[in-house]
Amino acid sequence: MDAMVRIEGMTKRYGSRTAVSDLHLTVGKGEFFGYLGPNGSGKTTTIKSMIGLVRPDEGRVLVGGFDPASDPVEVRSRIGFVPDTPFVYGKLTAREFLRFVGGLYRMEPEDMDKRIDWLTGVFDMTGWLDRRIEGYSHGMKQKVVMAAAILHRPELIILDEPLVGLDPQSARMVKDMLTLINRHGTTIFMSSHDLSVVQELCQRMAIIYFGKIVAEGTLEDLRRQAEMDGGHLEDLFLKLTGGIRRATYLE
Amino acid sequence: MHTVRTLLFWKYKLWKAVLFDRSRDSVIRNGTTALVLAVLLYTAYRFFHDLIFSYVTGLEEIGFLLIERLLSTGFLAFFLMLIVSSFVAVIAVMFRSDETEYLFSTPISALELFSSRFFDTAVFSSWAILVMALPMLLAYARVRGFGLAEYIIAGIFLLLPFVLSAVSLGAMLALGAVVLSRRVSMRKLVPAGMGLFAALVLAFAYLSRPTDLQIPFNEDFRSLNLFINNFHLNSHPFTPNFWLVQGLESLVRGRFADFGLYAAALLSSAFLALALLHLLAKNMFFPAWLASLEEISRLPTVRDRTRWNLLALVPAGSRIRALLTKDLILFLRDPSQWAQLIIILLLLVIYFINLRFVPTDIEIEHWRSIVVLMNFVFTGFVLATLAVRFIFPSISLEGSSFWVIGTAPIPAGELFREKFWSAFTVFFLIAEPMAVLAGLMLQLDGFYLVVTVSGILVMSITLSCLAVGFGAAFPSFAESDPSRIASSPGGILTITVSLGYVGCMAALVAVPLYRYTGYLVSGGMFPSVSIAVCSVLMLLLNVLMVFFAIRLGTRSLARREY
Numbered sequence: 001m002d003a004m005v006r007i008e009g010m011t012k013r014y015g016s017r018t019a020v021s022d023l024h025l026t027v028g029k030g031e032f033f034g035y036l037g038p039n040g041s042g043k044t045t046t047i048k049s050m051i052g053l054v055r056p057d058e059g060r061v062l063v064g065g066f067d068p069a070s071d072p073v074e075v076r077s078r079i080g081f082v083p084d085t086p087f088v089y090g091k092l093t094a095r096e097f098l099r100f101v102g103g104l105y106r107m108e109p110e111d112m113d114k115r116i117d118w119l120t121g122v123f124d125m126t127g128w129l130d131r132r133i134e135g136y137s138h139g140m141k142q143k144v145v146m147a148a149a150i151l152h153r154p155e156l157i158i159l160d161e162p163l164v165g166l167d168p169q170s171a172r173m174v175k176d177m178l179t180l181i182n183r184h185g186t187t188i189f190m191s192s193h194d195l196s197v198v199q200e201l202c203q204r205m206a207i208i209y210f211g212k213i214v215a216e217g218t219l220e221d222l223r224r225q226a227e228m229d230g231g232h233l234e235d236l237f238l239k240l241t242g243g244i245r246r247a248t249y250l251e
Numbered sequence: 252m253h254t255v256r257t258l259l260f261w262k263y264k265l266w267k268a269v270l271f272d273r274s275r276d277s278v279i280r281n282g283t284t285a286l287v288l289a290v291l292l293y294t295a296y297r298f299f300h301d302l303i304f305s306y307v308t309g310l311e312e313i314g315f316l317l318i319e320r321l322l323s324t325g326f327l328a329f330f331l332m333l334i335v336s337s338f339v340a341v342i343a344v345m346f347r348s349d350e351t352e353y354l355f356s357t358p359i360s361a362l363e364l365f366s367s368r369f370f371d372t373a374v375f376s377s378w379a380i381l382v383m384a385l386p387m388l389l390a391y392a393r394v395r396g397f398g399l400a401e402y403i404i405a406g407i408f409l410l411l412p413f414v415l416s417a418v419s420l421g422a423m424l425a426l427g428a429v430v431l432s433r434r435v436s437m438r439k440l441v442p443a444g445m446g447l448f449a450a451l452v453l454a455f456a457y458l459s460r461p462t463d464l465q466i467p468f469n470e471d472f473r474s475l476n477l478f479i480n481n482f483h484l485n486s487h488p489f490t491p492n493f494w495l496v497q498g499l500e501s502l503v504r505g506r507f508a509d510f511g512l513y514a515a516a517l518l519s520s521a522f523l524a525l526a527l528l529h530l531l532a533k534n535m536f537f538p539a540w541l542a543s544l545e546e547i548s549r550l551p552t553v554r555d556r557t558r559w560n561l562l563a564l565v566p567a568g569s570r571i572r573a574l575l576t577k578d579l580i581l582f583l584r585d586p587s588q589w590a591q592l593i594i595i596l597l598l599l600v601i602y603f604i605n606l607r608f609v610p611t612d613i614e615i616e617h618w619r620s621i622v623v624l625m626n627f628v629f630t631g632f633v634l635a636t637l638a639v640r641f642i643f644p645s646i647s648l649e650g651s652s653f654w655v656i657g658t659a660p661i662p663a664g665e666l667f668r669e670k671f672w673s674a675f676t677v678f679f680l681i682a683e684p685m686a687v688l689a690g691l692m693l694q695l696d697g698f699y700l701v702v703t704v705s706g707i708l709v710m711s712i713t714l715s716c717l718a719v720g721f722g723a724a725f726p727s728f729a730e731s732d733p734s735r736i737a738s739s740p741g742g743i744l745t746i747t748v749s750l751g752y753v754g755c756m757a758a759l760v761a762v763p764l765y766r767y768t769g770y771l772v773s774g775g776m777f778p779s780v781s782i783a784v785c786s787v788l789m790l791l792l793n794v795l796m797v798f799f800a801i802r803l804g805t806r807s808l809a810r811r812e813y
Contacts, residue, residue, distance in 0.1 A: 022524060048812075053654075053658070053812060054812050062666075072809075073660045073661070073662050076659055077660035081654070081658040083654055085651070086640070087651035087652045088652055089581060089652050090656065091581050092580060092581070096576075096577075100573050102573070103569045103573020104660070105659065105660065106569045133310075139542065148655075173388065
């Protein structure tokens with residue numbers, strides 16, 4: 001399988017703290033990949049390095065064959081990004097924001113308008129489309145950001161905690177939407193704390209802990225690496241990241 | 252009172268942590284800021300002392316009167332700037348703030364909350380303006396031979412009530428505007444309020460009687476005498492700037508009864524303003540805050556695509572058009588932004604009202620060249636101020652939403668160009684008519700007019716570029732108040748560099764002006780060599796500054812990590 005994302009020996013330090021150390025990771029084209037790790041383990045640094053918002057101190061990152069550090073525009077034109085916190089321009093309406101994003105990706109106006117109407121219909125936002133975003137709830141803002149990431153038909157969608165703040169109906173709809181666009185060939189890289197969602201949607205996954213990948217592969221591969229015969233991803237995750245040991249202190 | 256003290260104590264701890272942070276980066280940042288600020292203040296002090304006040308005091312009979320008028324004009328501008336700055340800071344700090352929302356969920360009364368935040372607001376909205384005023388005041392104090400006692404007395408009895416009056420007025424206007432916004436939208440209210448304010452100031456300018464200051468008639472100063480006597484607005488006996496300047500004069504001349512009168516006028520005005528503000532805050536702050544929340548939920552739907560269609564005509568790529576449209580809509584929907592632009596334009600109108608009274612039949616040619624140079628410097632100063640206030644924050648104001656641009660396929664150079672062109676277009680539309688109008692009002696002949704108009708055009712380009720470049724290199728994404736962004740370390744550095752640049756431009760313009768005046772007075776050779784040399788130097792200076800700004804800005808944007 002061709003690689004959509006290839007990270008080779010990446011190390012990133014912030015002062016004396018090493019956020020990511022000698023990281024190796026490959027995500028194939030068309031894969032739905034889950035990226036797991038406790039808070040502060042290096043997930044966001046990995047994601048930012050894929051977009052070119054952080055430069056590795058050592059090693060390199062390739063997205064679609066391009067290095068985001070040296071060729072950020074090529075890389076960014078191929079991806080859609082959903083951050084963990086949906087900060088968007090509050091004074092714009094959702095339609096204006098989506099048109100703004102479409103303009104940045106050089107979409108044709110007719111195509112852009114069609115996609116906006118379709119996406120806002122799918123995300124059940126039609127009644128809100130011409131209202132200013134500053135009056136939206138957190139979940140509504142999350143939907144706007146999600147629509148913006150999908151709008152320009154990216155080859156790779158990078159999601160950082162995409163379901164935070166969504167009501168159960170919206171969360172279901174987002175999961176269905178991601179599954180659908182993945183079936184149409186879009187690669188999805190999803191970082192999440194919601195282990196059940198990762199288990200449900202992702203074909204392969206990796207667990208990062210203290211800046212190093214401690215397990216990678218399908219759920220079965222991970223079980224083998226953790227020497228567990230069965231059980232949920234949550235048990236496996238806790239075992240690999242030392243969570244069970246910490247939980248016993250509570251007792 | 253205990254609650255207010257607690258809140259202020261923690262605010263103090265917070266600022267102490269920021270200012271005295273011992274990490275390497277903070278020490279470098281704070282040290283650089285302090286150094287730049289010290290250089291800026293010292294340079295401005297030397298400018299006022301050596302070039303203006305020392306020279307003017309040497310003019311027999313009218314020297315000190317002229318200083319009074321200069322100070323009065325300066326302080327009128329500071330007073331208006333303090334009102335606007337306080338208005339905007341109150342809206343940003345007290346109403347559009349997560350901190351206020353959190354504090355309202357704790358058992359603190361609305362008045363206690365307002366009092367603690369008002370202190371915060373007063374400091375924030377006035378410190379930068381006071382820093383701007385300091386060199387002028389110190390230069391004045393030096394030529395007047397102030398001792399330590401005079402400094403302390405003037406600070407406590409004149410300057411402090413002057414600032415408190417303006418800041419309280421601004422806060423009252425903001426409270427009133429937010430309460431009114433329950434019935435009238437802010438979008439309609441702010442221009443209406445600003446329009447009313449502008450109309451009042453203009454009416455005041457036209458209708459008020461000039462003070463009966465008479466300078467003894469002297470043939471050499473006939474025209475100048477006429478000019479000074481016609482400074483209507485800034486010498487009215489019922490304005491705080493008049494009381495401040497007269498108070499300083501009385502203090503230095505030992506006329507303590509007069510000093511007492513002017514100090515009493517300032518102190519009683521400040522107390523009255525604070526008492527009214529206290530009353531308003533007690534009864535209106537919480538309802539006003541609730542109204543500000545309701546305003547968001549009452550926002551109408553927007554189906555206006557006219558702006559999109561109009562901007563489709565702009566000859567630029569779709570990315571630049573998208574950025575331009577977004578910036579335009581955000582500007583139009585943020586009343587605090589254009590309210591400030593209106594007030595700065597209003598200050599320009601006051602300038603032009605005064606310019607109207609400059610005698611055009613000046614027989615002494617040197618006075619004409621001085622008037623031309625002063626007009627050039629004033630325009631440069633206004634442009635530098637506008638640049639740091641409106642252009643410098645443009646990248647910072649992307650705020651937490653900057654990730655949208657940061658993750659989009661837009662090269663740093665393209666983003667820089669969009670910010671530059673949108674800023675320069677507005678600058679051009681303000682500065683060039685201003686230069687031409689000033690030239691026509693002063694009845695300048697061809698050479699003077701060409702120097703003024705072309706010099707200001709070049710300054711508009713370079714100052715816009717500098718502000719965009721420094722804005723990209725020193726952003727404050729966490730800050731949403733443009734005035735705070737402008738007074739950040741990066742903003743101070745920008746204004747220092749910009750004013751230094753304006754100073755260099757003034758020097759390069761002054762030489763050919765001086766030579767040309769000499770040519771008109773004494774005849775001889777047309778000063779083509781000095782004009783050519785200064786033009787080349789001016790070109791080199793501007794190319795260098797523009798290149799530096801573009802490189803600084805694009806490299807910072809391209810290398811920024813988030």
